[in-house]
Amino acid sequence: MAKRGMLIVLSGPSGVGKGTVRKALFDEPDVDFEYSTSMTTREPRDGEVNGVDYYFVSKEQFEENIRNGEMLEYAKYVDNYYGTPLKYVNETLDSGKDVFLEIEVNGAMQVRANCPDAVFVFLTPPDLMELKNRLIGRGTDEMDVINKRIEKAVSEIRMMRNYDYAVLNDKVENAVERIKDIIKSERLRVSRVMPDYELMLGDK
Amino acid sequence: MAKRGMLIVLSGPSGVGKGTVRKALFDEPDVDFEYSTSMTTREPRDGEVNGVDYYFVSKEQFEENIRNGEMLEYAKYVDNYYGTPLKYVNETLDSGKDVFLEIEVNGAMQVRANCPDAVFVFLTPPDLMELKNRLIGRGTDEMDVINKRIEKAVSEIRMMRNYDYAVLNDKVENAVERIKDIIKSERLRVSRVMPDYELMLGDK
Numbered sequence: 001m002a003k004r005g006m007l008i009v010l011s012g013p014s015g016v017g018k019g020t021v022r023k024a025l026f027d028e029p030d031v032d033f034e035y036s037t038s039m040t041t042r043e044p045r046d047g048e049v050n051g052v053d054y055y056f057v058s059k060e061q062f063e064e065n066i067r068n069g070e071m072l073e074y075a076k077y078v079d080n081y082y083g084t085p086l087k088y089v090n091e092t093l094d095s096g097k098d099v100f101l102e103i104e105v106n107g108a109m110q111v112r113a114n115c116p117d118a119v120f121v122f123l124t125p126p127d128l129m130e131l132k133n134r135l136i137g138r139g140t141d142e143m144d145v146i147n148k149r150i151e152k153a154v155s156e157i158r159m160m161r162n163y164d165y166a167v168l169n170d171k172v173e174n175a176v177e178r179i180k181d182i183i184k185s186e187r188l189r190v191s192r193v194m195p196d197y198e199l200m201l202g203d204k
Numbered sequence: 205m206a207k208r209g210m211l212i213v214l215s216g217p218s219g220v221g222k223g224t225v226r227k228a229l230f231d232e233p234d235v236d237f238e239y240s241t242s243m244t245t246r247e248p249r250d251g252e253v254n255g256v257d258y259y260f261v262s263k264e265q266f267e268e269n270i271r272n273g274e275m276l277e278y279a280k281y282v283d284n285y286y287g288t289p290l291k292y293v294n295e296t297l298d299s300g301k302d303v304f305l306e307i308e309v310n311g312a313m314q315v316r317a318n319c320p321d322a323v324f325v326f327l328t329p330p331d332l333m334e335l336k337n338r339l340i341g342r343g344t345d346e347m348d349v350i351n352k353r354i355e356k357a358v359s360e361i362r363m364m365r366n367y368d369y370a371v372l373n374d375k376v377e378n379a380v381e382r383i384k385d386i387i388k389s390e391r392l393r394v395s396r397v398m399p400d401y402e403l404m405l406g407d408k
Contacts, residue, residue: 122394124401157398157401157402160394160398160401161394161398163394164393164394165389165392165393165394166392166393166394166397166398166401167392178388178392181385181388181389181392182389182392184382184385184389185369185385185386185388185389185390186389188369188370188371188382188385188386189368189369189370190326190364190365190367190368190369190370193370194364194365194370197328197361197364197370
């Protein structure tokens with residue numbers, strides 16, 4: 001049996017640039033992840049291809065998948081479902097290939113519950129780091145606007161607690177390099193390589 | 205107060221090449237770790253400098269250090285003590301600098317008990333036969349000594365379970381790159397960067 005692949009989950013606040021970073025990462029010549037295509041009940045937009053951009057299914061089909069435990073994670077936004085079919089992820093991991101998921105924070109927490117040995121990366125906006133200085137430096141915002149922004153930042157940081165790594169998205173190429181470092185390093189985790197070594201010790 | 209530095213512990217079976225890898229790592233221009241010099245009661249060999257290769261102390265002094273809780277880890281080999289003075293490590297970490305320890309497996313487990321947030325890297329030989337060849341190649345040991353070391357290596361590899369990462373020492377430059385990947389990736393750990401984010405918003 002092949003060694004099970006690694007599951008990487010990239011998530012982060014809305015608007016942080018998850019899709020852009022994921023695409024840039026997949027363009028790297030030395031990155032070889034299987035990308036898990038999401039399933040949705042929303043209508044395809046112009047140019048979107050079924051099975052590439054999304055699997056487009058009916059609401060009835062999606063709800064049946066949920067009932068049958070066939071979704072690794074899912075969420076409902078504006079009356080439409082979005083989620084990750086479990087079967088493709090499991091089959092790919094079982095074949096020894098690594099899988100990459102780029103999903104929203106609620107979905108990531110569902111994956112964390114189902115796959116504790118996945119690697120969870122939280123993409124943080126640069127303005128989260130610079131937020132306070134910018135707000136003070138600018139000196140133009142009303143206090144309630146400042147407070148709302150700080151509040152949002154605080155709740156985003158609280159979400160970060162449940163992840164393994166925080167990757168600052170100051171520049172797309174920097175974020176990609178950081179994720180590549182994480183991937184290389186995670187491949188060396190004792191919990192992942194121990195089966196290989198046990199095999200070696202077994203027939204010494 | 206500066207953010208506390210990161211403690212990296214490199215260990216592995218005798219003869220795996222810990223010292224060579226550590227020296228090559230420290231020669232890298234972009235690696236900036238403080239190296240913690242070990243303390244020993246053995247006699248200095250030709251060319252060895254006190255405070256550089258080791259702190260050379262008397263057996264009485266070393267045992268007093270143990271009694272006073274001043275050793276982060278220590279062990280006795282062939283009637284001599286070897287260990288890491290606690291004070292230097294703590295002061296360096298408190299000043300925000302990162303510390304690198306290259307120590308034997310028993311010592312590493314003592315550090316694990318004292319510093320659970322340290323990063324533990326286990327250097328592994330390409331395979332056990334390779335380890336045997338290296339020991340024979342060194343030409344300084346009798347065959348029964350070599351066999352005992354092999355047996356010890358098997359049990360040491362079992363100890364790998366207690367480490368975070370396994371780094372294969374197939375080539376020194378590969379092992380160095382792997383350790384550099386681990387260091388870069390560990391700097392992105394949520395548990396390490398969370399204090400920065402909390403500090404940033406804490407005094408809003």
